[in-house]
Amino acid sequence: MTMVNRLKDSATDQWQQLIHHPFVAGIGEGTVSHRQFGYFLTQDALYLGDFLSTLAVAASRAPRREWTETLLRHAENVTTVETALHASLLPAFGVSAADLGRAVPGLATIAYTDHLVRTAWSRTWPATMAAVLPCYLSYQEIGIHLKAHYHSPDPLYQQWIETYAGDEYGQAVEELLAIVNAMAVDEADWPQVQNVFERSVGYEYLFWSQAATEGHLIDR
Ligand SMILES: Cc1ncc(C[n+]2csc(CCO)c2C)c(N)n1
Known part of the structure; x- marks a missing residue:
């Protein structure tokens, strides 16, 4: 079995819940409010800064030169592609550059990015790859x-959907999967690699939940 399938199979229920998160379905149905999606994009912009650092550390620690090159290219894409998506979408959701500058990360954002950055710096390299895999x-x-x-009745949501369903994004995912499937994982390291993967899946889920409540954890 490939490493990607072994990881996904180790967290099947969490994975299914993530893909079918109610907020995600709400994007397809168009029932997510623009305020909620604007909050999500704002938190995502904060998240991407730390995701960039994670990829840069992962790139420099990669055991093969071609993997360093691939991960550096992906890091550059985070800056160009993902940030361009935000730049085109944020104003449409009423979030200005000043709003973005003032934004503070929510607890799920902090927990997820701390996990990514700490893993990249202080866990094994395969664990770092397992940490970024759920994101891709x-x-x-x-x-x-x-x-x-679905076909989202909201063209802005449909634009977001098409970006991630598209071939260009698919190419980046394929490259990451190829690395994960080719990397050498010591059997002794497997529990750590699996645990890091499962946490990232959980944090992806919490990131959507956070967007649904716009960062409010307690009912008001
Ligand atoms: C919470 C959250 N998780 C995943 C992504 C998607 N994403 C962000 S950077 C990157 C790597 C290559 O572009 C990918 C797939 C996101 N935007 N926000």
Whole structure:
């Protein structure tokens, strides 16, 4: 079995819950409010800064030169592609550059990014790859799932869906999967690699939940 399938199979229920998170379905149905999506994009912009650091550390620790090159290219794409998506979408959701500058990370954002950055710096390199895998793969599965089963009545949501269901994004995912499937994982390291993967899946889930409540953890 490939490493990607071994990891996904180790957290099947959490994975299914993530792909079918109610907020995700709400993007497809168009029932997510613009305020909620604007909050999500704002938190995502904060998240991407630390995701960039994570990829940069992962790139420098990679055991093969071609993997360093691939991960550096992906890091650059985070800056260009993901940030461009935000730049085009944020104003449409009423979030100005000043709003973004003032934004503070929510607890789920902090927990997720601390986990990514700490893993990249202080865990094994395969564990770092396992930490970023849910980010790549869940967005692709979500994009493809939403595109196949919904057509969002909101063109802005549909634009977001098409980005992650698209071939250009699919290419980046394929490259990451190829690295994960080719990397050498010591059997002694497997529990750590699996645990880090499962936490990232959980944090992806919490990131959507956080968007649904716009960061409020306590009913008001
Ligand atoms: C919470 C959260 N998780 C995943 C992504 C998607 N994503 C962000 S950077 C990157 C790597 C290559 O572009 C991918 C797949 C996101 N935007 N926000």
